[in-house]
Amino acid sequence: MPSDRDRDRDRDRETLREVQRRLLAEDPGFVASFDAAGPRDSTCSVQWAYDLPRSAYTTALVVAVALVVAMLALSAPGSALLFAALAVVTAVLRCQDEDRRGP
Numbered sequence: 001m002p003s004d005r006d007r008d009r010d011r012d013r014e015t016l017r018e019v020q021r022r023l024l025a026e027d028p029g030f031v032a033s034f035d036a037a038g039p040r041d042s043t044c045s046v047q048w049a050y051d052l053p054r055s056a057y058t059t060a061l062v063v064a065v066a067l068v069v070a071m072l073a074l075s076a077p078g079s080a081l082l083f084a085a086l087a088v089v090t091a092v093l094r095c096q097d098e099d100r101r102g103p
Contacts, residue, residue, distance in 0.1 A: 057094035061087055 024031050064087035071080035 052097070054097070057090060057097065060090045061094065064090055
């Protein structure tokens with residue numbers, strides 16, 4: 001027996017298909033422009049992040065750590081915590097990128 005989550009997912013997929021059918025019927029040229037552009041050219045694509053040089057991660061990490069120190073010196077622990085989280089995310093992304101690229 002399908003769960004509520006499965007029913008919601010199926011309903012969302014059917015809604016997406018209906019929107020796609022309507023777009024195709026109303027403006028086939030508009031739909032074709034998406035196929036021509038491809039996923040790499042999409043502004044919502046994260047492909048640009050995968051193409052960053054390794055030095056970009058290092059620079060972002062150094063800047064984030066410097067901002068943490070500056071915020072602590074200025075007695076702004078909330079901002080320091082925010083920049084520390086940014087540093088952690090940057091470090092994790094750097095490790096994932098190095099794993100993906102290899103030695």
